[in-house]
Amino acid sequence: MHALVLDNVSKSFGGIDAVSNVDLTITVGESRALIGPNGAGKTTLFNLVTGEIPVDEGRVLLFDRDLTREPVQKRIASQLGRTYQMSNLFDQLTVQENLFLASWQTRRRRASVIATLFRSWRRFENQRRHIEAIARRVGLDDKLTVPVNELSHGEHRQLELGITLAHKPRILLLDEPMAGLSAAERGFMTELIMDLKPEITVVIIEHDIDVAFSIGDQVSVLDHGTIVAEGTPEQIVVNQKVQEIYTLSRQN
Amino acid sequence: MKRKKWIVAITAIFFFIGSMAGTAAAVDEIRIGTIGPITGWATIFGQGCLNGIKLALDEYNNEFNGIPIRVFSEDTKADVEVMRTKLDSLKNRDKVHLIIGPSLGHEGMAAVDWGARNPQVPMLIGYSAPEDITMRKATNSVIRPGWTGAQVIFNFGQYCAKELGYKKIIIVGQDYSYPWDQAAGFIRGFLENGGEKVERIWHPVEAVDFSSIMAKLMGMSREYDAVLNNSGGAQVVAFFKQWKQFGLDKVYPQILGQANVPIVSMLSELGDSALGVYSSLHYYDGNPSQANQMFRENFKKKYGHYPDVIAVQGYDAVHVAFKAMKAINGQVDNPEKFIAALRKVQLVSPNLHGARFISIHSPTRYRISTSNKWLKRTAG
Amino acid sequence: MSILVIMSMLNGLTLAALLFITASGLTLSFSLMRVVNLTHGALYMAGGFIGMSVVKVTGSWLLAMLSGGGAMAVVALLEERFLLRRARGDDLRETLISLSVAIIIGDLVLVIWGGYPKSIAIPPLLSGVWTIPVIDMVYPVFRIFMLGLAIFIIVALWLFLTKTNLGITIRAGVDNFDMVSSLGINVRRLFTFVFGLSGFLAGVAGVLGGTSLMLVVGEDWRILTLTLIVIIIGGMGSLGGTIVGALITGLVYSFATAYIPEFSLFILFLPVAIILSIRPQGLFGTKA
Numbered sequence: 018m019h020a021l022v023l024d025n026v027s028k029s030f031g032g033i034d035a036v037s038n039v040d041l042t043i044t045v046g047e048s049r050a051l052i053g054p055n056g057a058g059k060t061t062l063f064n065l066v067t068g069e070i071p072v073d074e075g076r077v078l079l080f081d082r083d084l085t086r087e088p089v090q091k092r093i094a095s096q097l098g099r100t101y102q103m104s105n106l107f108d109q110l111t112v113q114e115n116l117f118l119a120s121w122q123t124r125r126r127r128a129s130v131i132a133t134l135f136r137s138w139r140r141f142e143n144q145r146r147h148i149e150a151i152a153r154r155v156g157l158d159d160k161l162t163v164p165v166n167e168l169s170h171g172e173h174r175q176l177e178l179g180i181t182l183a184h185k186p187r188i189l190l191l192d193e194p195m196a197g198l199s200a201a202e203r204g205f206m207t208e209l210i211m212d213l214k215p216e217i218t219v220v221i222i223e224h225d226i227d228v229a230f231s232i233g234d235q236v237s238v239l240d241h242g243t244i245v246a247e248g249t250p251e252q253i254v255v256n257q258k259v260q261e262i263y264t265l266s267r268q269n
Numbered sequence: 270m271k272r273k274k275w276i277v278a279i280t281a282i283f284f285f286i287g288s289m290a291g292t293a294a295a296v297d298e299i300r301i302g303t304i305g306p307i308t309g310w311a312t313i314f315g316q317g318c319l320n321g322i323k324l325a326l327d328e329y330n331n332e333f334n335g336i337p338i339r340v341f342s343e344d345t346k347a348d349v350e351v352m353r354t355k356l357d358s359l360k361n362r363d364k365v366h367l368i369i370g371p372s373l374g375h376e377g378m379a380a381v382d383w384g385a386r387n388p389q390v391p392m393l394i395g396y397s398a399p400e401d402i403t404m405r406k407a408t409n410s411v412i413r414p415g416w417t418g419a420q421v422i423f424n425f426g427q428y429c430a431k432e433l434g435y436k437k438i439i440i441v442g443q444d445y446s447y448p449w450d451q452a453a454g455f456i457r458g459f460l461e462n463g464g465e466k467v468e469r470i471w472h473p474v475e476a477v478d479f480s481s482i483m484a485k486l487m488g489m490s491r492e493y494d495a496v497l498n499n500s501g502g503a504q505v506v507a508f509f510k511q512w513k514q515f516g517l518d519k520v521y522p523q524i525l526g527q528a529n530v531p532i533v534s535m536l537s538e539l540g541d542s543a544l545g546v547y548s549s550l551h552y553y554d555g556n557p558s559q560a561n562q563m564f565r566e567n568f569k570k571k572y573g574h575y576p577d578v579i580a581v582q583g584y585d586a587v588h589v590a591f592k593a594m595k596a597i598n599g600q601v602d603n604p605e606k607f608i609a610a611l612r613k614v615q616l617v618s619p620n621l622h623g624a625r626f627i628s629i630h631s632p633t634r635y636r637i638s639t640s641n642k643w644l645k646r647t648a649g
Numbered sequence: 650m651s652i653l654v655i656m657s658m659l660n661g662l663t664l665a666a667l668l669f670i671t672a673s674g675l676t677l678s679f680s681l682m683r684v685v686n687l688t689h690g691a692l693y694m695a696g697g698f699i700g701m702s703v704v705k706v707t708g709s710w711l712l713a714m715l716s717g718g719g720a721m722a723v724v725a726l727l728e729e730r731f732l733l734r735r736a737r738g739d740d741l742r743e744t745l746i747s748l749s750v751a752i753i754i755g756d757l758v759l760v761i762w763g764g765y766p767k768s769i770a771i772p773p774l775l776s777g778v779w780t781i782p783v784i785d786m787v788y789p790v791f792r793i794f795m796l797g798l799a800i801f802i803i804v805a806l807w808l809f810l811t812k813t814n815l816g817i818t819i820r821a822g823v824d825n826f827d828m829v830s831s832l833g834i835n836v837r838r839l840f841t842f843v844f845g846l847s848g849f850l851a852g853v854a855g856v857l858g859g860t861s862l863m864l865v866v867g868e869d870w871r872i873l874t875l876t877l878i879v880i881i882i883g884g885m886g887s888l889g890g891t892i893v894g895a896l897i898t899g900l901v902y903s904f905a906t907a908y909i910p911e912f913s914l915f916i917l918f919l920p921v922a923i924i925l926s927i928r929p930q931g932l933f934g935t936k937a
Binding site: 299308310312315346425444484485488502505507508512514 | 765
Binding site: 032105107108109110113117118133134135136137138 | 762809812813814815817818820821823824825828
């Protein structure tokens, strides 16, 4: 089974091709790193997958279901999770409240949601355990009642990862989860992500080539909206085209 | 070129015919504009007057000698600026032959100024009571078929000093011209007849909460004999409500009210809190005359509640207008004639006990036989 | 003199209670939807009039309060569902819609109940005065009740917002409104609910105000002005700010009326002008 299939997907903004004719196949349990210079179209590709931007052409399949015309909510319900480059947390709320909000929606059936509106999630044993488990998983179990605006930058990133996990996703899109982190924090975060394998399929955009290669079993290289190379980290390192792109972008 | 001339000629003819029609035939309808606050804290004053006007017009079947009467009602929202605009539109848009209104003190003062600049529009003052409307600011086209505020409160000051024997009184009132007049009239009558001291508390016209004033009155009770509420409309309801809430009815032996306080439409809302209030007014709804009783019942039938002095004032104004129209045979499109006729009207109001209307510059005179007609003790 | 100080303090606190109940609804709907709901004053007034009629018919003041609030909740729900929702995101249109609805409600009230001032009788249980033992001072029971009710509402709102699932969602929406929808929460339904709650609080406040003060057409704008003062001082969208704003407004009004009644409006608007110029987001508001 394939976790994610992009079939000849294209998107242009005002005549400029952001993504053109991309084919991408990711099998269940795999971790894939997306690399490429700035403006290569990596984040756009994520937005096409989640449905935040509609595709011009082509199809998007998640777990072999065609979701090209479905809205974001439907795709999230299909066990897709993502993090953003920008912080995506409720600053005034506590860690556990943030995690609750993210997880609350996963098992929503209308009647049961309405019944719980005026009660506290803490009264529901399984819900509380779920949230505590996630917090433990991202290393925040001792900060459950701390408001987000009092967390460190690294903890923000950990919580963001936790929030995407709260949906119980089977595939996770991570957009530069290491941005702005110290070396130590990077190491910790890399470990957290590695621990997700293999039950969760991971697609990660990462600038740090070392991180990308240590997380990704497979690496896809994007440039000017097209995939120029694909393979294991070892294959990519020696790929002529990739070397050219990176030399060029460095010179620029 | 020829064609253009034809058009000019035809247009001219039409205009000519049009103007002929205007002068030759009598008016095909009589347009009366009314003005006063129909919304806001002072609704009582505008709506009451309008109700009286409409009741009187009903008595005439809304026509004069077969000419239908059309009423144009405008709302001032108790705002003078709004009133000026509305007066202009009554004059220019609706081309009214007569304006009846305004009903508030400051409206009346502004209306005289407007009247001085628009001498072609006769205006009968509604319930508005400042003396200056027909004294220092008097103008030919503005005629008062009603009362002045100081008239009735002056005697009340006298009564409080002489009959009730009070020496020190607190006046609490809204901070604008009508209550100032009332206070002035009262103070003069009170101090000239043995009163010693009058403390005045002024609050914004649209005060929200009187609790602080109640607190103050509570503290002053040791020195002062009684409190005179000098507000109008909704503010009276709020004042009395809190008077009772704070238990001041047990602190002061007597609550007094300026002329507007115990008007009938208010009493139902004041409820028990108005029990025993003393006030003075030129209209006494218990007046046993048959005319007054009929007026009251007809009013109740039409509006569901009994009339008050404000309605009487609107009601009387219409009768004054009809007397004048009779005198000039319905030529209301001639404002000079109409105004002159309005000024000559003498009317014995069916409701005011033995009162009569004399349209001269000085305030209307009411002939009152005994002073107890001025005073009434409200019994709930 | 000290009695006057204590009295003014109590008056300020109890007026603040009424102001808080009115303003809390407005601040809730504002903080979530970023639209100043100018209908709020009209909801206050119409709620009061409905309460008055209910008291006249049933004699039950409690029922009056609930039905005044309930009816206004329904009106607010309908306004949000059928009018405001269509203009979502367009501030000017939303404000103008809320203004139109306010004027329509004001006119309907005028047609139904007329322009004469009215008031709601204080229920026997809450009427009369209470003698404060030590200083031997009397104070109206109903005003104490208003204060108690306001404290109750503060606690209830606080519990609701921090402890319940819906409350957490609302706070999340206040914090970052776009993101709540990306969580898969139906934001539109959330808006409608909060609008309804806001209407309910306005209606309840109207019945309280009608009972302790009075009701008259035109009261809608007066109350809206005071409510806006509270919110400007306290800061839009902050419950704590609304409490502080109400306290400042109530106490300033009360002391000003007690000591210099002629200048009470001037003194009331002074903090508004100062805060708007120095700290436009209000004492507790966050910068937009």
